[in-house]
Amino acid sequence: MVLVYTSSPEGQLKKSAFEAVTYGYKAAQIIGTEVLALTIGNVDNAGVLGQYGASKVLNAAGADSFDSGVYAAIIADVAQKVGATIIVIADDSTGKSLLGRVAVRLDAGAVSGVKSLPDTAAGFVVKKNVFSGKAIVDYNISSDKKVISIAGNTFPPEVVGSDVAVEAAGVDVPASRVRIKEVNTVKGTVPLPEAELVVSAGRGVKDPGNWGIIEELAEHLGATTACSRPVADVGWRPHHEHVGQTGVAIRPNLYIAIGISGAIQHLAGVNQSKTIVVINKDPEAPFFKAADYGIVGDLFEVVPRLNEAIKKFKAS
Amino acid sequence: MKLLVCVSKTPDTTTKISFANNDTEFNTQGVQYIMNPYDEWYALVRALELKEALGGTVTTINVGPAANDTVIRKGLAIGADDAIRVDAPENCSAYYVAKQIAEQSKAGAYDIIFFGKETIDYNGAQIGAMVAEMLDIPFISYATKMELAANTATISRDIEGGQEVLEVDTPFALSAAKGLAEQRIPNMRGIMMAKRKPLNVVPPVDVTEKVSVASYALPPAKKDCHYIDAEDMDKLVELLHSEAKVI
Numbered sequence: 234m235v236l237v238y239t240s241s242p243e244g245q246l247k248k249s250a251f252e253a254v255t256y257g258y259k260a261a262q263i264i265g266t267e268v269l270a271l272t273i274g275n276v277d278n279a280g281v282l283g284q285y286g287a288s289k290v291l292n293a294a295g296a297d298s299f300d301s302g303v304y305a306a307i308i309a310d311v312a313q314k315v316g317a318t319i320i321v322i323a324d325d326s327t328g329k330s331l332l333g334r335v336a337v338r339l340d341a342g343a344v345s346g347v348k349s350l351p352d353t354a355a356g357f358v359v360k361k362n363v364f365s366g367k368a369i370v371d372y373n374i375s376s377d378k379k380v381i382s383i384a385g386n387t388f389p390p391e392v393v394g395s396d397v398a399v400e401a402a403g404v405d406v407p408a409s410r411v412r413i414k415e416v417n418t419v420k421g422t423v424p425l426p427e428a429e430l431v432v433s434a435g436r437g438v439k440d441p442g443n444w445g446i447i448e449e450l451a452e453h454l455g456a457t458t459a460c461s462r463p464v465a466d467v468g469w470r471p472h473h474e475h476v477g478q479t480g481v482a483i484r485p486n487l488y489i490a491i492g493i494s495g496a497i498q499h500l501a502g503v504n505q506s507k508t509i510v511v512i513n514k515d516p517e518a519p520f521f522k523a524a525d526y527g528i529v530g531d532l533f534e535v536v537p538r539l540n541e542a543i544k545k546f547k548a549s
Numbered sequence: 550m551k552l553l554v555c556v557s558k559t560p561d562t563t564t565k566i567s568f569a570n571n572d573t574e575f576n577t578q579g580v581q582y583i584m585n586p587y588d589e590w591y592a593l594v595r596a597l598e599l600k601e602a603l604g605g606t607v608t609t610i611n612v613g614p615a616a617n618d619t620v621i622r623k624g625l626a627i628g629a630d631d632a633i634r635v636d637a638p639e640n641c642s643a644y645y646v647a648k649q650i651a652e653q654s655k656a657g658a659y660d661i662i663f664f665g666k667e668t669i670d671y672n673g674a675q676i677g678a679m680v681a682e683m684l685d686i687p688f689i690s691y692a693t694k695m696e697l698a699a700n701t702a703t704i705s706r707d708i709e710g711g712q713e714v715l716e717v718d719t720p721f722a723l724s725a726a727k728g729l730a731e732q733r734i735p736n737m738r739g740i741m742m743a744k745r746k747p748l749n750v751v752p753p754v755d756v757t758e759k760v761s762v763a764s765y766a767l768p769p770a771k772k773d774c775h776y777i778d779a780e781d782m783d784k785l786v787e788l789l790h791s792e793a794k795v796i
């Protein structure tokens with residue numbers, strides 16, 4: 234049995250949940266078994282996970298606020314109860330505090346940020362990017378039980394079935410030792426780690442007052458905005474927009490880098506994007522080496538032109 | 550207040566990555582090692598700030614070979630009181646490292662155990678959660694702010710698209726992200742004093758490995774950048790639509 238834990242911030246299943254079930258479904262097919270989905274707390278419309286291949290959805294009620302200890306205990310207990318040998322979690326902020334705990338509880342081998350389906354030809358081998366995307370490791374998990382978290386934006390959700398029933402998981406919910414006081418999330422935009430389209434700008438924009446053209450581009454595309462570290466450090470942009478080695482690591486389908494030189498620490502957080510567009514007036518900017526499409530020019534001329542072109546494209 | 554900070558070493562970001570032994574090992578020839586930035590800049594410094602404000606001790610722990618002593622001494626130079634090194638080979642699994650840290654923490658009865666949010670080489674982000682589970686204490690990942698009053702900490706942590714604020718009582722473990730503290734550069738006096746501070750080397754406990762590296766590979770070579778005339782943004786939009794298929 235494959236068990237997929239799907240997180241549901243504020244009661245909502247997100248794309249990462251559908252990706253995880255899609256992954257679990259495919260892994261289950263490889264080893265010839267079924268996939269069950271587990272939700273914790275109050276979740277809207279959890280039966281929809283059946284569409285991505287879950288044969289049943291289990292729900293553990295009564296643990297509405299996140300505590301890694303409580304959630305890991307529930308996941309491990311359900312895994313024991315249903316006899317799961319593979320446990321799949323999304324590699325997001327929730328997954329990062331759960332993976333290790335679940336692995337210890339189940340005495341299982343764990344790999345985080347997996348980017349391939351298991352290869353079972355010789356053992357149980359999964360791939361993961363390491364050294365901030367500069368290398369790939371094949372890890373072999375040799376324990377009976379395996380716990381993996383999957384990289385975001387890597388396994389597109391696929392509809393293979395229809396809604397299924399949601400049943401009570403029937404496990405104990407231990408008392409939480411963490412008291413959540415506030416949850417402050419940016420409303421209205423897709424959070425950076427989940428964004429498929431990202432428009433990012435750096436010191437080349439010169440002044441916080443110049444960000445209008447960048448925001449306009451993001452708006453036309455329906456993209457999330459990001460920035461380089463110095464720009465966040467001086468307070469031109471909010472800290473949660475800072476991408477790179479010390480900031481958020483992202484892997485969108487499209488990353489447009491405007492007036493960013495492409496320092497290695499910046500690339501470390503963005504080089505796994507599927508398509509990279511670089512706009513920079515310096516033809517020697519290192520970012521061009523990592524770019525799919527490059528435009529050498531002054532951003533104050535190029536970006537407004539790009540905005541017009543996108544407007545035209547969207548209208549057609 | 551007894552504080553434990555887990556410190557690891559990683560290759561410097563600019564390291565050229567290559568492999569040895571038929572792509573089954575990372576080639577360490579000529580590699581420059583540093584203390585993992587999250588451990589050094591945020592975890593260790595926040596622990597030192599708490600000690601300065603409230604009294605107590607800051608101990609660092611590393612699981613690894615004698616070659617790691619340079620990085621450990623740097624932690625002492627920045628201000629840790631003493632250090633433990635569990636004498637283990639290079640490149641053990643996360644589970645192995647976690648088990649060693651958990652064993653040593655049991656003996657020390659620490660109030661807070663600090664981790665970095667991840668190591669920048671293997672990007673595992675696993676060990677903190679493992680140790681917390683082994684010790685049955687709360688674990689707060691990606692802490693960007695932490696204040697302590699009596700035995701209760703108020704912590705902000707990064708979540709998707711925002712922040713969560715929570716309270717937790719000691720003992721607990723956390724992993725440190727950017728914002729938790731400001732980097733400190735060791736001074737001459739710190740470096741001199743570090744030489745005399747205790748660095749206790751202890752043997753590891755036995756652990757059966759569950760995960761191993763089968764092989765390494767480099768990512769597929771990036772194709773050359775396709776340059777587009779700065780005057781012709783319609784062309785870019787068309788390529789993004791029909792060639793890259795991202796819009």
Ligand SMILES: Cc1cc2nc3c(=O)[nH]c(=O)nc-3n(C[C@H](O)[C@H](O)[C@H](O)COP(=O)(O)OP(=O)(O)OC[C@H]3O[C@@H](n4cnc5c(N)ncnc54)[C@H](O)[C@@H]3O)c2cc1C
Binds near residue numbers: 460462464477495514
């Ligand atoms: C340990 C460590 C960790 C770090 N972590 C991060 C991280 O996580 N994220 C990060 O981003 N950085 C990080 N940095 C900093 C990084 O090394 C670079 O300093 C930083 O990324 C540079 O930001 P930038 O490209 O915006 O600025 P700059 O390097 O100043 O580049 C500005 C670019 O804009 C171009 N430009 C200027 N004017 C125009 C114009 N009118 N039109 C078009 N182009 C123009 C210039 O040609 C230049 O290439 C880290 C550094 C260290 C040492």
Ligand SMILES: Nc1ncnc2c1ncn2[C@@H]1O[C@H](COP(=O)(O)O)[C@@H](O)[C@H]1O
Binds near residue numbers: 557588671673
């Ligand atoms: N060999 C090690 N010795 C001591 N602490 C470590 C070691 N490896 C990792 N850590 C700690 O665990 C954190 C997370 O590491 P990882 O789970 O490997 O990404 C690091 O930031 C360190 O605080």
